[in-house]
Amino acid sequence: MADEMVRKAQQFINGAYEGKLGIDRIPETGVTGWTTMFGLTRALQYELGITTLSDTFGPTTLSTLASKYPSLSSATVPSENFARIIQSGLYCKGYDGGDIDGTYNSRVQSSMAQLKQNMGVDFTYPGGDLVPKVFKGLLNMDAYVTVNSGSDSIRAVQRWLNGQYVSRKDFFIIPADGHHSRDVAKSMLFAVQYELGMADGTANGVFGPGTQSGLKSHTVASGDSGPWVQLFSAGMVLNQRPVSFTSSFTSSLASAVSDFQSFAKLPVTGKGDFSTWASLLVSYGDQARKGEACDGVTRITPARAAALKAEGVTYIGRYLTNPSTTSLPEKAIQAGELQTIADAGLRCYPIYQTFGRDASDFNYIAGRTAGQAAVNAALDHGFKSGTRIFFAVDFDALDGDVTSNVLPHFKGIEDAIADDGNRYAIGVYGPRNVCTRVGEAGHASASFVSDMSSGFSGNFGYPLPTNWAYDQIVTRTVGTGDGAIEIDNNIASGRDTGQGSFNPPRVQKADTRLDDSVLTAMQTDVGKYMESLGYPLDGGTRSYQHWKCFQSTVVDHDDVITELSNRYNMRKALVQTSAYWEMRHIEPLDEAAWEAVILAYNTTGQYIKDTSTGIAKQRAITLVGAWNHCLTKGYVTGRPILDASKDDDKYSIWKKAHDDESFALTSVFMIHMWDIDGKPGGDDSSPAMRSPRLDYTDSEIYDVLRRYQGPAEPAFTEAKKRLGLYYVMEKYNSISRNV
Incomplete structure (x- = not known):
């Protein structure tokens, strides 16, 4: 609510110091905020003769004030504007500052005495005079009375x-x-x-x-x-x-x-x-404590398992995936590692973390993607139902970030886990405030607290969450020789005990035809995911309903997609995702444009507009570039090299993609292959990627999906949504190849 005296304070700053403080005019809203307090701080510095003005009431301001005016009163305040700064500050704090008339009057003195009493410094600084440290407290946004249900x-x-x-x-x-x-x-x-x-x-x-x-x-x-x-x-x-x-x-x-x-x-x-x-x-407490738990980015070998067990460790946190192809090569669980852990009588709790070092990486869509990706990875490694997966928030999330980004992210994780049948429980890794708020929102049942990051704003001043399972307190090296390993030492509460035995891991296999038993569930889950993004099953304003898109891009041509997947060592889900996503986005205006292109060519022999066509929405210039590249590289044979400058060549391949769904889906493979090779001669300067393989990382999958759409926005934003769809598709492909 606006306060007229705060508005007068803002008007005073603007009127008395316009052009002098190195800042824009203060908005005259009548609402106290940091902008107003910064303006008053700069006005004070100006009155003190400080030449370099700052928003901060720092050491220079304090020492200059203390040397010139160690105690301000009606007898010592040096000028009317100096007094007005004090009066304005009082109003911005919610105290009576008089009429902002430039006098240190009895009302100001009374308010100053009340302010010091509220601060708790009235015995040290009695009376109504203003001393430098109280002045510093006056010109900030701290409250000195209980607010917002404070204790x-x-x-x-x-x-x-x-x-x-x-x-x-x-x-x-x-x-x-x-x-x-x-x-x-x-x-x-x-x-x-x-x-x-x-x-x-x-x-x-x-x-x-x-x-x-x-x-x-x-x-x-x-x-x-x-x-x-x-x-x-x-x-x-x-x-x-x-x-x-x-x-x-x-x-x-x-x-x-x-x-x-x-x-x-x-x-x-x-x-x-x-x-x-x-x-x-401090959040990390006594770092000399030995915890029963640890986590790390190094493979657990028999020698390391023995060293950890000798150290008193029972629970080991290991990562389900590694988004990088170059750093920390043993970050993700390695082949045979879980069996080594089990053989040593130890237990493992899984952690899912991609890059996630900034609030912008967290949102509902990213959460849904993370949830399904973690389920797929946990199944690949052999984690049994009931295991709790800890999803990481590994950055200094401010409370506002938790509200706007982290909580929606974990709602997405929760929805993805629910759609999977709740076979896995959800945990949260992060600072205390993140863990507490995610738990209180009902999105996680236990917390893995990053207390070692004691400087995080979400740790400093927050209590240990009531549902804490693991408390990360210090990095240390244990063991010697072959058994030496660097770990994060964690205290265990017993709320989570990981897993001590595991299903056989799912080995990397080539994709197979989709098993008939998964088709109904797959169609349902794909539809649910798209609904969560705002795409209704009936298509809404788009041309095709969900069932039709799923049938055309996933079911009808499964033989072709499977054969090409095996030939190019590329996961089927990459092609299914690109094609399904594009078909869901076909609109009546697209179809009208296609008809105009066909009519013009039949009438004039000219290819009038390179509009994306067919179920995978492919442009002629892209089709020509991709097929020519793949022919040159020997990825495909039996087609002529086309000339992108000739209308006949462009129209012929465009029309084939328009008419022939099987060709359009084959062309998705060709476009992906071209993109992976760096799209030479195309419109994307992204570097070449690793050749197609069945163990692409999250970041590589994202990049392939992004490149299909283009080198600029909205391709980057849309690819984050496509990535979630990919993991839903991949879930059922993995089930089929492991039947």
Whole structure:
């Protein structure tokens, strides 16, 4: 809701400093935001005589303010505009700033006193004067009252930290809004370091060797009292444990500590020992702990299995696929590896991860694709029904990213797994906030927490998810000689136990004809996938219904597709996907254009427009280029080389693709072969790929599908959708070849 006084503050910035602050005009919306706060910060810097202006209220701003105006009041405020900056800041924070009239009046003083009380620094900075650190807190978006269902207990901790340590050089006022956060977590580390006696400049808010060493000599237990108990109980409060913020270590606190230790798989002592301190202060906790679980990108050999078992490891996380053909050659589960794990009495939990290092890689369509791809890979490796697959979110996802991208992604995974009959359970790998929110949304039943990435915003200030199964805390090397292996050491909760025995793996085989028993289910699943993308089964505004497209591009010519698949060592699903996708996109306008081309040629002998035609929507120029390339390379024989400059040559091959479904599907193979070879002479400068093979990676499959459509958008976006369709097609082809 707009606030007229905030609007006046915005008008003041624009009117007094237009052209002086190095920024555009502030939108005069009456709504507080970072843009307004940045404008006020730059206005303050301008008034202080700082020549290089910045959005950040940093060390230069703070030190300049402290040297010139260590305490601002009605007697010391240097100018009316200086006072207006203060008054505007108060209104943007929700306090009374007077009339923004350039006076540090009684209303400003009263609000300043209230602000400091809300921050918790009123005993350190009494009265209505404004000191530099409070000014810094004034010109940001932190709240100092409980907001958005914040916790009063957490707010009590925040206010105590501010009041206790604000006089230290590197401690700045943190929010007092009732919510744990990165800044609050860091302030806890500063507080610990100050209590350990570290000097200003040495204390740095990092959980380093000195801090860890000091904590090892500061165990707190029943009967203790004082600031160390306050800090420890604060850590419990911030980790959402059901305790009061207190300076006395009571029996009820000891009981809650035991519960937390049991939850986090720490030794249950009921005391605030080092391991418990560490788990409360940083996501990875005590990295000296030995976990019962690990994950890694290296093949498990008998010697490595023995080394892991000797280390106390039972559960091993391994990747279902590797999207790269060049890096980490043993990242994916290798042939015979699961049997080696089983023979050693160990268990394996599967992880599915493609590139996924940015929010843009996560959405509903990508989730559906990942779900079906993971199912196919899990079946290939021999994972039994009931296994939980952990789907990775391996980047620092902000809370907004979780809402807009990650949750829809996992809904897609959930829908794909459901369409497969829920043979596998869903887990999530990622930072704490990601895991918690995906679990609370009902999209995953257990979490594999990337706590080793302690700097991730989704870890710093968030508690360990209640459904955690594995907690990744440190990378280390175990074993020696042939048994040496680098692993991520993970604590196991027992919520997931992986698999200790496996079905025989599905070996790479050439494709066969589709088994009659799968056709109905395949048609249904393809239709469901397309419906999830917004394509109705009845075709909607498109020319052909789902059943007709499936029949023409998958069923009717299965013999031809199978024979060519074997000849070119190319998965049938690549051709089925390209052809089906294109046929689903035929519109009445396309068909009208085809009729116009035919009429014009029959009338004038001219090929008037190179429009894509037939069930696979192929243009003459593409057909000529692909067939000529394949003839030159010896991939095919028995056809003449055509001249793309001649209407007769273009029309003849175009008309054959229009009339002959079998030829159109054969041409999909030719186009794919041309694209894979780098499309020499064509319109795509993408480099040549590896020759067709049955074990193409996710990225290679995507690239083949993308190249079929073209070198520019929407081909890249559409290929992500086609990739999901590919995995549905491949599911039933793999069933058929393994019957």
